[in-house]
Amino acid sequence: MNWNKLQDNAQLDQIRKESAEQPVLIFKHSIRCSISSTALSRMERNWSDSAGIKPYYLDLISFRSVSNQVAEDFGVPHQSPQVLLIQNGECVYDASHFDISFDEVKQQVVSA
Numbered sequence: 001m002n003w004n005k006l007q008d009n010a011q012l013d014q015i016r017k018e019s020a021e022q023p024v025l026i027f028k029h030s031i032r033c034s035i036s037s038t039a040l041s042r043m044e045r046n047w048s049d050s051a052g053i054k055p056y057y058l059d060l061i062s063f064r065s066v067s068n069q070v071a072e073d074f075g076v077p078h079q080s081p082q083v084l085l086i087q088n089g090e091c092v093y094d095a096s097h098f099d100i101s102f103d104e105v106k107q108q109v110v111s112a
Contacts, residue, residue, distance in 0.1 A: 001043075001044050001047040001049075001055065002055075003027075003055055003057035004054065004055065004056045005056070005058075005059075006026060006056040006057065006066060006070075007058075007062075007063050007066065008063075008066065009065065009066055009069045011056075011066075012066075012069060012070065012073050015056065015086060016086070016089040017089075018054060019086040019087050019088060019089055019090075020088055022052055022053065022054055023051075023053045023054070023085060023086065023087050023110075024053070024054045024055075024056065024085070024087075025053050025054070025055045025056065025083060025085055025086075025105060026058060026070060026083065026084045026086065027040065027055065027056065027057050027058065027081070027082075027083050028067055028078075028079070028080055028081060028082040028083070028084075029057060029059060029060065029080075029081055030060055030061055030080040030081060031061055032061060033080060033081065035098065036081035038098075039097065039098070039100040042100065043083070043102050046101075046102040046103065047102055048102075048106075051102075051105075051106050051109070053085075053105065053106075053109065058070065060080060070084065074086065074091035075091065076091050076094045079094075079096035080096070081096060082094060082100075083095050083096075083100050085105055085108055085109070087109070087110050088110075092108060092110055093105065093108035
């Protein structure tokens with residue numbers, strides 16, 4: 001799995017644009033949380049590039065302001081860990097903690 005690092009608020013505009021072409025996943029990860037580490041590991045073990053989803057990884061400890069901007073821009077209250085599925089510039093699905101599942105993310109992809 002090849003994560004794209006989300007480290008700057010300006011990248012959120014890029015993600016909105018990319019999401020018009022393909023679904024984008026944002027994974028908000030806390031390196032201090034065992035639940036977050038478990039969710040990340042499960043996501044990576046089950047990931048398949050064939051789903052056509054572009055994955056972004058956000059270290060919310062190092063980039064808390066970006067995490068806050070994600071919550072504001074996409075209208076999803078902050079959780080940790082958390083995934084957001086972005087399509088056509090909007091968050092179409094989010095999950096947190098042990099509800100994070102790659103299979104569920106795949107099922108939520110909206111057909112264009």
